[in-house]
Amino acid sequence: MMQRRGLMYVLSSPSGAGKTTITRELLNKNEDVVVSVSATTRQRRAGEVHGKDYFFVTTEQFRTMVENGEMLEHAKVFDHYYGTPREPVESALQSGKDVLFDIDWQGTQQLTEIARDDLVTVFILPPSCAELEKRLRNRAKDTLESEEQIKGRMSKAADEMSHYSEYDYVIINTDITLAIKKAQLILEGERLKRRRIQGLSEFVRNLKNGL
Ligand code: 5GP
Helix, strand or coil: CCCECCCEEEEECCCCCCHHHHHHHHHHHCCCEEECCCEECCCCCCCCCECCCEEECCHHHHHHHHHCCCEEEEEEECCEEEEEEHHHHHHHHHCCCEEEEECCHHHHHHHHHHHHHHEEEEEEECCCHHHHHHHHHHHHHHHCCCHHHHHHHHHHHHHHHCCHHHCCEEEECCCHHHHHHHHHHHHHHHHCCHHHECCHHHHHHHHHCCC
């Protein structure tokens, strides 16, 4: 059997564009895909689980992780620190798994610098500003976010969206089922890329030699 190099699949979008749902569905559909659980200094929201949604750490703990080189990338988003712990990603990739990242454009730029060949980047856009605001307001009912926090997210959305052109793919999430399908197609297409398949030249040599 030919081995395939695991790929790093980045999904970025402004909050509320559907990234969390798409990530969850990709995980459900693909048993050889794992998600990178980030560390953050922000408060845990209602329903979030430490170690599953995030590793919730203090600023001091976060700083120590950065200083010890334990972060693959890190950034300040909405006044809090977020970062990708290095070790779980490296061991998943080594075992041939694909890794999903829900990170912002700053983190994506850093991963592009260190792992361009393994990286597939997808930017998810909402169909309109009105729809984005509606989704954020709906979500705020569950997460108990304040009006001020929603406004903050709307203004950050414009900044985040201006980075769409740094990504390999863009999905406009008008219909979530279709958006999930597109994210899955991108994953499957990228897995077929020649450079990700190991042992191909030996395989073809054997084919040519009638083996
Ligand atoms: P939230 O607080 O809504 O969970 O996430 C806020 C933003 O931080 C989202 O855009 C999310 O993609 C980004 N984010 C989450 N984890 C990381 C990370 O490890 N690194 C970076 N650079 N951004 C992250």
